[in-house]
Amino acid sequence: MTNVVPSGTKGVGFRSERGPVLIAVMLSTGLVALDSTIIATAVPSIVTDLGGFEQFPWLFSIYLLTQAVTVPLYGKFADVLGRKPVMLFGIAVFLLGSVLCGAAWSMPVLIISRAIQGIGAGAVLPISMTMVGDQYTVEERAKVQGYLASVWAMASVIGPTLGGIFAEYLTWRWIFFVNVPVGAVAVVVLVLRFTESVERRKHRIDYMGAALLTLGCSLLILGLLEGGVAWRWGSVESILIFVVSAVMLIGFVLVERRAAEPVVPLWVFSKRTLVGGNLVSLIIGALLIGMSSYLPTFAEGVMGTGALVAGLTLGALTVGWPLAASQAGRFYMRIGFRDTGLIGSVLVVIGALLVALLPIGSTVWQAAGAGFVLGLGLGLSSVPTLVAVQSTVGWNRRGVVTGTNMFNRSMGSAVGVAVFGAIANTTLANRFAHPPAAVAGQLPPSADATSLVLGGHPDPASPVDAFVREALYAATHQVFVVMFVVSILTVGATLLMPRRTAQLTFAEDAQVREESPSVPTACTQSQRSASS
Structure with missing residues (x-):
């Protein structure tokens, strides 16, 4: 029994034989997608409530760090134990962390809870991507990516909107509690509709x-x-x-x-396709977290918008991403993985440049437009590089290479938010250490002075608010400039990939597994029925 698509299986939609598995993957992906888009817009409200602006980057970095360092382990366990138990464990830990985040009473407690949440998230996204690689051919993945992209599209609209509504009209704590019903539905679907048979052996x-x-x-x-x-x-x-x-x-x-049995086997860095794809993933992670962390802060603190409008500004990026991702399959089936990724990397550079050029008097449409272009580039870069990485190996190594790719994205985000946080904090510290005479003695201590303008609607007549607004603009502008420099590296990383990527066919994948009795086998109930 092999984990390949039976010859009688037709279609990739929800009513096909693999439909329930696709729904489960989409729900699981939605769990992470919703959390990624909903928290960014509520950070100013969290800081206003709990304090500690200089600590807020840890809300992202600790989550991304624990996610990053656990991804390779989950990828290994998925190849050994099967996809289902790893996914269920990850969702359970993620929901536990979500509940603890919602009940947090201080910034340190919230940071620790985010670490637990990250441990669970380390399993959800990479295992979801691995399951897609198991169930669908390269040609079919082009269509499936459209379904997965729609999850991010919905989360990009629902997430920032809910985050803004909760932060502005209810409480930011609901941005974490909302994960519970979504995760519960994902668990039920996985338990009832996804089955696998795994051969046990010592590891x-x-x-x-x-x-x-x-x-x-x-x-x-x-x-x-x-x-x-x-x-x-x-x-x-x-x-x-x-x-x-x-x-x-x-x-x-x-x-x-x-x-x-290494956590991250060094052979994943021996092929140009894997090296290029992993570097692209690393850079994408840094750029994505930079925008998610500082674009809402720029919108609220510099432009003077409310949390809801700031969320919609970020939503433009997360709409551009899935739109491009849903069409990426058509491109890479015609012109190849590398050339598709190269088009995306050029758009990434253009989008990052537009963000870096945003003036202090920017409008919402300018910020949203720049984010949308960057999102298009990220979508066209991420999809072909990930599919190329998965297509070069068989089932028994797909969890490892997918996990390594997701590890690089998470590490890029973790290092990126740390670097960007250091830049922003250093800039703010320098500005607040030398305030003009008109505002000297009127500023709250340290970077917490930003809370004066992060609630939206700063007082333009107040010299204190004007000074804080200018300082916050200087900090976010420095971050955006560094993001532009980093974006240029995307082009070089994409060019490392060969123009033609060797791909394993499903027949070759099956042969790998038949010749490797220690490799676990997995398939859905519908596939086993079709095979018999």
């Missing part, structure tokens, strides 16, 4: 590699996020943290070279 888990990766990445994020805030960049503390982080990551590479 050696690379605990040492996992520990070194987690600690090394955690120290790197800590050093980037707190440098220039809790301690000076050139201080002993800062240097020591980066040195220890580097030693641990080097040790991680050495351990992976000798591990029987």
Whole structure:
């Protein structure tokens, strides 16, 4: 029994034999998509309620860090234990973290709860993508990506809107509680409609590699996020943290070279397709979190909009992404993965440039338009590179390569939010340390002064509000400029991929599994019926 599409299986829609599995994947993806779009617009309200503006990047970085370091483990477990138990575990932990986030009474508690949420999210998205790679051919994935893109499109509209409504009219805590019913439905569908048969055997888990990766990445994020805030960049503390982080990551590479079953096998960096695809994913992660973190802040604090309008501004990016992703399949089936990704990377650069050029007197339409162009580029870059990565390996390695690709995106986001947070915090600290005489002594301590304008509708006649608004513009503008520089790297990363990508056919995939008795087999109930 092999995990390939039976010859009698027709169609990729909801009424096809694989329809229930597609619905389950979409619901699971929607869980992460909704959380990704709904929290960004509520950050100003959270800061106003709990305080700690200088700590708010941790709401993203700790979530992304725990997500990133667990993704490779989940990818490995999915190839060993099967997709279903890993997915159910991830959803359960994610929902637990969501409930704890909604009940948080301080910023540190909220940050810890976000870490738990990230541990669960580390399973949901990569395993969803792996399941799609299992169930559909390369040609069919072009259509399935349209369905998955529609999830992000709906989340891009529903998420920011709900986030703005909850933050402005109810309470920001509902942005976390809303995950519970969505996750519950996803669990029910997976339990009832997705079945798999897995051959059990003993495995050696690379605990040492996992520990070194987690600690090394955690120290790197800590050093980037707190440098220039809790301690000076050139201080002993800062240097020591980066040195220890580097030693641990080097040790991680050495351990992976000798591990029987490494967390991140080094062969994933031996092919140009995998290297290029992973680098693109790394850069996309950084750009996406930069926009998600600072575009709503720019809209509220600089442009003076409310949380709801700020959410719709960000929604333009998350509408552009799925629109482009839904059409990416048509492009890469005609001109190839690399050329499609190259078109997307050029749009990414153009969109990032438009964002960097936003003036202090920008309108909502200018900000939304720039975000929409960037979203188009991200959609055309992410889909072909991920499908190319999945298409170069068989079932028994698809979980690993998908997990590694998602790991790079999560690490890009984690490092990106740390770097962008350091830039913003350093800029604000410098501005607030030297205020003009007219506002000296009237500012709240540290970066919490931004709460004066983050509630929307700042007082234009107030010299204090005007100064804070200008300082916040300087901080976000610096972030957007760095994002533009990073976006240029997308073009180079895409060019690393070969023009023609070798692909395993489903027949070759089946042969790999038949020749590897230790590889678990999985299929839906409908597929087993069709096979028999």
